[in-house]
Amino acid sequence: MADLSVKYLGLSLSNPIVAASCGLTRQADQAKQCEDAGAGAVVLKSLFEEEIQAYIDSESVGVEHTEAVDYIRELETEAGVHAYADNLRKAKEALQIPVIASINAVSRDWWVHHVPTIVDAGADALELNISLLPHDHRLKEEKVLDFYLDTVGLVKKNTKIPIAVKIWHHFTSIPALVDQLHWAGADGVVLFNRFYQLDIDVETFRLKGGSPFSNPSDLSCSLRWISIIYGQTEIDLAASGGVHAGEDVVKTLLAGAQVAQVCSALYRNGVEHLQTMRRDLETWMxxxxxxxxxQFRGKLSRKRSDLPESFERLQYIKTLVGQE
Ligand SMILES: Cc1cc2nc3c(=O)[nH]c(=O)nc-3n(C[C@H](O)[C@H](O)[C@H](O)COP(=O)(O)O)c2cc1C
Incomplete structure (x- = not known):
């Protein structure tokens, strides 16, 4: 029987299929279902700073005194973080596989004051779901990069557990960013997050949300960058986005990923799908x-290729002239 075990962020996983952070990994019992279905690790649903903040703001309506508002803010934040930590503690008690906590925050305070509470609850690693939409033309690219690097540096300073950074794919140079994240202290990088999909309703003249779920064709983006980055820097690469089947997991490993994270496919097929994916990976091996x-990780990476230029191909030139 093939040995599917892998190392990710220094943790030992029985197999490389990880249940990604989403609504299906929110509660400890849901995380346990992922373990029972065969996940190698689970990333809990993110704790969102803005979610707690919005709740606090709605609760604070009518409270005029600034000091009182600050006090309530502090208490509510503590309560939100502690609730997350309690759930994490329960997950750690119930599961044998590594449990990775996930935080989405922007303010410096959060990283300094609240990360230790989550680490103390027993997280095996921390995934930083960093999302910053640079909508202001005055915000220069270096500032955006600095935000990512400063955040990683700050978290690293305040925790001893491994950290992974989950990014999206809109950067000028993803390999350079990944390398800098590594030097800032990240142990892994998750390529890529899928954010709210913006769409427009042309009849009502309103914004609307597109499908939150990916399609298998979305895997291409992750495959491209993982196959290019593999071997360039000593950081663990996790694929995320479009991993829907066991064959997709194989592709991410051939590209050079340490693990593949799965979300949409679990919403579509149920968490038991993890079992099918795992079996298909094993059968393929x-x-x-x-x-x-x-024995096969990175086999189809740019680094191990006889034709590295094929990884740089951007245009369908032959298609454009009708030959392919
Ligand atoms: C309903 C839903 C909720 C999600 N919530 C989170 C979250 O809390 N934190 C996070 O980092 N990613 C979150 N994600 C993103 C997923 O973890 C994953 O990165 C993304 O969906 C791409 O993977 P997929 O193609 O397997 O769906 C969410 C995705 C979906 C569909």
Whole structure:
């Protein structure tokens, strides 16, 4: 039988399929269902600073005294963070596989004051779901990058557990960013997050949300960057976005990923789908006579390719002239 075990962020996983942070990993019992279905690790639903903030703001309506508002703010924030930590503690008690906490925050205070509470609750690692939409033309690119790097540096200073950074794909140079994240203290990077999909209703003249779920074709973006980055920097790469089947997990590993995170496919097929994916990965390995994952990880990366220029291809030139 093939050995599917892998290392990710220094943690030992029985297999490389990770339940991604989403509504299906919110509660400890949901995380346990992912473990029972065969996940190698689980990333809990993110704790969102803005969510707690919005709740506090709605509760504070009518409270005029600034000091009182500050006091309530502090208490509510503490309560939100402690509730997250309690749930994490329960997950740690119930699960054998690594449990990764996830935080989405912007303010410096959060990283300094609240990360230790979550770490103390027993998280095996921390995923920083950093999201910053640079909508203001005066915000220069260096400032955006500095925000990412400062955040990682700050968290690293305040915790001893491994950290992964989950990013999206709109950067001028993803390999350079990943390298800098590594030097700032990140142990892993998750490529890529899927944010709220903006759409427009042309009849009502309103904004509307597109599908929150990915399609298998979305995997291409992750495959491209993982295959290019693999071997360039010593950071663990986790694929996220469009991993829907066992075959997709194989592709991410061939590109050079340490693990593949799954979300939309679990919403579509139920968490039991993890079992099918795991079985299909194992069957593929046996069919190709691989007994361990590291025998084929990165096999189709740019670094190990005889034709590295094929990874730089951007245009469908032959298609454009009708030959392909
Ligand atoms: C309903 C839903 C909720 C999500 N919530 C979170 C979250 O709290 N934190 C996070 O980092 N990513 C969140 N994500 C993003 C997923 O973790 C994942 O990165 C993304 O969906 C791409 O993977 P997929 O193609 O397997 O869906 C969410 C995605 C969905 C669909």
């Amino acid at each position: 046996e069919r190709h006579s691989f007994s361990r994952v590291d």
